Amino acid sequence: MEQTSKPLILALDNGGHPMGWLPWQDAVRLYAREEIVWVLGKPAVVIRGGTNRLTGLRSELAMHTIVAVRGADSRRRRITAPGLTNRALFQRDHQHCMYCGDRFPISLLTRDHVKPRSLGGGDSWKNVVTACRACNTRKGNQTPEQARMPLLAVPYVPSHAEYLILANRRILADQMEFLRMHVPRKRRHLL
Numbered sequence: 001m002e003q004t005s006k007p008l009i010l011a012l013d014n015g016g017h018p019m020g021w022l023p024w025q026d027a028v029r030l031y032a033r034e035e036i037v038w039v040l041g042k043p044a045v046v047i048r049g050g051t052n053r054l055t056g057l058r059s060e061l062a063m064h065t066i067v068a069v070r071g072a073d074s075r076r077r078r079i080t081a082p083g084l085t086n087r088a089l090f091q092r093d094h095q096h097c098m099y100c101g102d103r104f105p106i107s108l109l110t111r112d113h114v115k116p117r118s119l120g121g122g123d124s125w126k127n128v129v130t131a132c133r134a135c136n137t138r139k140g141n142q143t144p145e146q147a148r149m150p151l152l153a154v155p156y157v158p159s160h161a162e163y164l165i166l167a168n169r170r171i172l173a174d175q176m177e178f179l180r181m182h183v184p185r186k187r188r189h190l191l
C-alpha cells in the first residue's frame, strides 16, 4: 500500500517537547478535530482525500512533519525508561562492540550484561552494552574487571528524544534536527 510508506509525524506537546511518533492517519484525525495547535518544518506529506462532487477536485491536505498537539502536556509524557530491545541497544552503541571497539553488522552483535546475570546483574540500559560474539564469549560469566576487558564507554539510559531517534528508521531531516536539540549536549555528536 502506498500510504503505509509515508513517514511518521513527530508529535510535540504544547511546550514543544517531543512526545512520540504518529502514523499519518492519526495526524489527519487531529487536523480534522483542530487539535493541532502549531506546526514546524515544511509540509512534506501530502494526503489526498476524496473528490468533491461539485468541483471535481480532489481534496489535499499538506501534512507538516512536526506538529504540536492541543491538550498534550509534558506531564503526560512517558517518563519511564524507553524499552530495551536489541535493535535500540545496538543503535545506542552505533553497532560498535564496547570491548574491542570494532563495528559489526547487527547479525553479529549480542547483548552483553556488564555485570553478568549470574552475578545478579540486571537487564537494564545501564547494565547492558553491545558486544561482538567473540568478545561476549571471551568475557563469559565475568565482570569486565575479572575478564580484564575494560568497557570503552559507560552504558546509559537514552533520553526520550534519543529513544525517539532510535525507534524510527525513517526520520526526516527536519525531524532529526529538532530531536537533536533535545538530546543531552555531550551526546549530540554521536547522532
Ligand SMILES: [Zn+2]
Binding pocket: 097, 098, 099, 100, 101, 102, 131, 132, 133, 134, 135, 136
Ligand atoms: Zn568485540
